[in-house]
Amino acid sequence: MQEENCIQIKNVYTKETRTIHEQRKVWKMKLGFIGTGNMASAIMGGIIKKQIIPAQEIIGADLFAPGRERAKEQFGIQVTDSNKEVVDKAEVIVLSVKPQFYEDVINEIKGDIKDEQIIITIAPGKTLAWLAEKFGKDVKIVRTMPNTPAMVGAGMTAACPNEHITEEELAYIRTLLESFSRVEIVPERLMDVVVSTSGSSPAYVFMMIEAMADAAVSGGMPRPQAYQFAAQAVLGSAKMVLDTGRHPGDLKDMVCSPAGTTIEAVRVLEERGFRSAIFEAMKVCEEISKNM
Numbered sequence: 001m002q003e004e005n006c007i008q009i010k011n012v013y014t015k016e017t018r019t020i021h022e023q024r025k026v027w028k029m030k031l032g033f034i035g036t037g038n039m040a041s042a043i044m045g046g047i048i049k050k051q052i053i054p055a056q057e058i059i060g061a062d063l064f065a066p067g068r069e070r071a072k073e074q075f076g077i078q079v080t081d082s083n084k085e086v087v088d089k090a091e092v093i094v095l096s097v098k099p100q101f102y103e104d105v106i107n108e109i110k111g112d113i114k115d116e117q118i119i120i121t122i123a124p125g126k127t128l129a130w131l132a133e134k135f136g137k138d139v140k141i142v143r144t145m146p147n148t149p150a151m152v153g154a155g156m157t158a159a160c161p162n163e164h165i166t167e168e169e170l171a172y173i174r175t176l177l178e179s180f181s182r183v184e185i186v187p188e189r190l191m192d193v194v195v196s197t198s199g200s201s202p203a204y205v206f207m208m209i210e211a212m213a214d215a216a217v218s219g220g221m222p223r224p225q226a227y228q229f230a231a232q233a234v235l236g237s238a239k240m241v242l243d244t245g246r247h248p249g250d251l252k253d254m255v256c257s258p259a260g261t262t263i264e265a266v267r268v269l270e271e272r273g274f275r276s277a278i279f280e281a282m283k284v285c286e287e288i289s290k291n292m
Contacts, residue, residue, distance in 0.1 A: 031176070032090025033060040034083050034105055036071040039122055040096035042150035044075055046180025049153070053176075061086045087112045092120065092173070099123040099292055106134045113139055118169060120144055120176075124195045125292025128162045128188055140164045142173050145194045146181055148202050155181030158194040196285035204278060209234055 031053050033040045040060065048055050055076040061083045062068045068079040080086065086093060087109045097105055102123055113119070118140045121131060131141055142165060146157040157177045161170050170185070177183045186194060209230045216226035241248055256263040269275070 030090045030092070031058045032086035032093045033058070033096050034086055034093065034109070035096035035098075036060040036062040036067045036079070037096060038148070038151060039146060040094065041071065041074070042146070042148070042155065042180055043094060043096070043176075044071075044077060046150065046153055047176055048075055048077075050179040052179055059086055059089055083109055084112055087117070091116070092118045092176070094120045094122065096122055099126060102126055103134055106131070110135045110137070110139075113137075116140075118142065118165070118173065120173065122146055124192070124199060124289045127191075128160065132162070138164055140169065142170070143188065143191065144177065145191060145199050146177070147198050147200075150180040153180050156198040157181040157183050158186045158191060158198070159183060160186055160188045160191060192286050192289040195289040196282040199289075200285050201282075204281065205234060 031044070031047065033044065044058055044060070047053050048058070056078070058075070059078040059080060060068070060071045061080050062071065063081055065081075068081065071077055072079045083105060093113075095102060095105060102121075113135065115138075119131075119142070121141065121143050122145065124145060126143070128141060128143055131143070132139070135141075139162075141162045143160045143162075144157055146155050149155045150157070157180075159170075159174065159177060161173075165173075174183050174185070209227070212230035212233075213223060213226035216229060217223050221229070237251070240246075240251055244251070252266070256266060
């Protein structure tokens with residue numbers, strides 16, 4: 001009798017193991033996107049380029065046919081017009097629609113989300129508590145905040161997992177995110193600060209590059225060349241901060257010779273409120289993010 005029970009237990013275990021294996025074969029290493037816009041393209045492009053997940057194991061849903069066709073042609077992924085098809089097939093799902101559409105999308109898919117699936121969000125202002133409330137059940141969620149330089153593989157992404165994500169799962173998600181950006185795991189209380197510091201800041205930098213180029217053009221430099229000089233100066237300066245680990249003020253002082261041209265330019269920037277303008281713009285951005 002004891003031997004019979006052992007056989008029964010073994011058979012049940014084998015059956016369960018096979019069932020789990022078969023379930024995972026359906027979506028093993030699959031990645032799904034609900035929305036195939038710019039940020040989704042940056043993420044899937046980095047993942048495919050780094051060969052983390054092959055294109056044929058990625059699926060993207062978009063209600064608009066041109067978006068689907070662009071994603072299929074550019075990356076070779078599977079595409080659909082059904083959000084539920086993505087949920088049915090993908091182990092990891094990226095909600096890559098605009099924040100104002102999150103609630104509608106969640107209402108559509110929440111009944112089909114399985115316990116082992118992982119949701120990645122990229123929307124500012126949508127907290128883990130808000131997401132949990134909208135899903136109405138325990139769901140594995142990693143809240144992230146990438147930025148547009150991810151489109152050229154040079155992004156910066158903050159990630160914050162909820163309590164249902166294991167260390168192994170977080171390590172896997174981090175690998176996906178690192179295919180297109182630097183990644184920092186941060187407490188959720190800092191996510192709105194991240195929005196203002198790296199999420200929105202490319203716009204501030206683009207404005208600065210544009211202003212620098214305009215000034216160069218006024219001095220006689222052709223505009224295409226002006227953009228090259230200005231953009232490369234910004235790129236190189238950022239790389240110096242990251243690679244040397246030195247304080248930005250220290251690096252600034254290295255450029256400012258006594259009675260030289262640079263210190264006079266810095267004086268005018270301070271006089272015109274350059275530092276204060278950036279500071280105040282970021283604080284406004286942070287506050288708006290908190291109230292989205």
